[in-house]
Amino acid sequence: MIKSPWEGKLARNMYAGSILEIFIVTAVTTVLTIRFFLGATGYPQVSGGGFHIAHVLIGGLAMLISILILLTFLGSYSKSLAAVLGGFGFGAFIDELGKFITSDNNYFFQPTIGLIYIAFVLLFVLIKKISSRSYLTEKERQVNLLEISKEAVLKGDEAYGIQMARSILKRSAAQKACLKGSNETTGCLDEIPDLPSLLSPEPKVYAAAKTRAESLYSWMIGRRWFIQFLIAFFLLNSLISLIEVIYLTIGIQNAVFWAIFALASLGVYRAIVSGTSTMKKIVYILILMILALILPFTILGLTLPSLPLADWLRLGFTALAGSFSVAGILTIRKDRLKAYHLFENSMLIYIFFVHVFDFFDIQLYELFDLFVDLVTLMGLRYMINQEERKESVIGNQINKV
Template sequence: MTNSTAARSSYLMRAGLVRNVRSGEHLTTFVVSGVATVLVTRLILSLSGYPQIGGKGLHIAHVLPGGLLMLIAISLLLGYVGPVVRPAAATVGGIGFGLFIDEVGKFVTSDNNYFYKPTAAIVYVVFVLIILGFRFLTTRRPIDPREELANVIDHAVEGVAGGLSRRRRAEASELLRAVPLQVQGRQETRDLLAACPADEVELAAPVDAGWQALQRGFERLATHPKAPRMAVAVLALQVVGALLIAIVVGDGLNHLPVLGVTAGSLLSAMFTVRGALALRKGNRARAVRLFELAVLVSLLMTQVFQFAATQFAAAGGMLLDLVMLGLLRAERDRMRREVESTTKAKVLRLPPDPDQPPFPEDPSDPV
């Protein structure tokens, strides 16, 4: 391990808190499951007339099965090693948390009012704070090569006991290729991964398959020739739509949440216009970044006040924001891969350095 690598060592890593390279996917699964559970629960209760489960003075609130599902998720994470169980735990935990947070109106009011009007805004803010807090903890410093190596070992732990399928082995090999050759323990990890027996029997992974299909769909849409113009049109329509919905449903312009929606919409509109101008000048990377800022302002500001003004009627705007953010992130990742591949090609054309390989990849790695 080089001195520069050792200098980047943080206290958290020395304390044993190593980050999961797929933590963003698991958090997204948790949040999507939680938000969907809140919306579906509200819809079912509304259609069924808000029935009460129990009788004779008893009422079994859905916060109780929510707590049970969160307990199951924690038990899965504590009881099993390896990466296989995490998508399922994130899904089950998200559903449980959604059932729990849906009853927040009962927790913050003296009369246990489930229909407390600010509930929608409180639920939305809680999920936003979860995302922001998690992103701060996981992105405040780049992933260290030793953390990437630890994630490869995490796959190998599963493979040593039960074997690895071709798909799991390919995932681990891809992570291993990103680890520089000089990182201590890389060779031993490669040997351990190669020693894992082949076994095509694995748990069904509908969550992983769903995210991969969604990512492929986002990439296809983001590379469509009309995607930039459609992005500008959708962002502009969303600004106008948010204002109209807030004014009509939210008691007019004298209502504080409506003023918040107005301010957020105007800020999003400013970023959208600047992005459109950058797109006309041929600066696609800057345009994508400005469009992302427009969507983030909508998610973190406009939608907060929208939920306060219109309650759960704002769910459509939130869903549209998430779709737009997914498309823009897919396009940004595609452009980043193009830059990296170009840089890699230039590096590989340089004369070989006898002391350092031109690209940190071991051709004998298992694939």
């Protein structure tokens, strides 16, 4: 068997996806914030005496600090802090791409925004590929178990760290390898004392805010209106995005019609999966077909537009993101965690694909739209972490019984 030249030298972090996501979201936010600030202030320059300090230098300094943090400190907090600083630095760096690909150092080179977003999309695909947990080797899983144990000691939450480590161990094929090939690893996990938490290294204000946030989330998920709010929010977000894109590419008549068609399709789908009689299902489908195939091109006089490839891609990505939102809406009452992941996929498509095209047409409004999506994504990531933590604790309680 041919061994990789990196085997025994590099081991991937099974939580790299979350850390790298912080990096790329911070980078995207930095680019758009810089563009908005410079546009609102008339593109001021920090200069004097023949010197001009470009923000690419500030970006380089931020990336340097992030590297020093990674090389100096241990723990997930240092990784998260480095991801934020590194993302800010990379965003400030790539924002000046136009200066480095034009002979006249043109910051306003028109294709720059598109090229920046393409770079982010490729980076996002690469991140998803390299952070896939299914590609971790058995040794990498064992190393991650030890990292979780060290993190628990560092944060003063040994009990939860042991539960997480053992849960991962039981779910993976690494358990057998750990027991047979590395007794020291298993012993390390078993010998960590299950004692009350030590004093937390986190600031009291931060710890109190985190506790209140957890209590607030636990309270909200027990209320019926919270699920209804999520359904209404993601449904409206999808409809508004669809209407906006159709209006910008095809026209207002088409935007209104296809928004109504999307609502009708959702109603028909709910009728099909429910206990409605077969005859009613057939009638609903026929009405939907008439609405889609006959009404727009006869009574309304709409025609199929001749659009460039970019607009078709724009429509396609918007429809794809909306499909994930609809799937999440239909799933949320049965499986919250699965629905949250579907909503997360929808937000990621909006951020990394749809906004690429929208930013050219409505830049100032698109900044607000993107800000809403970024805040929504962060909220979803928090709720996903809470649900995964609850499932891990429940799973360990069942295993003990």
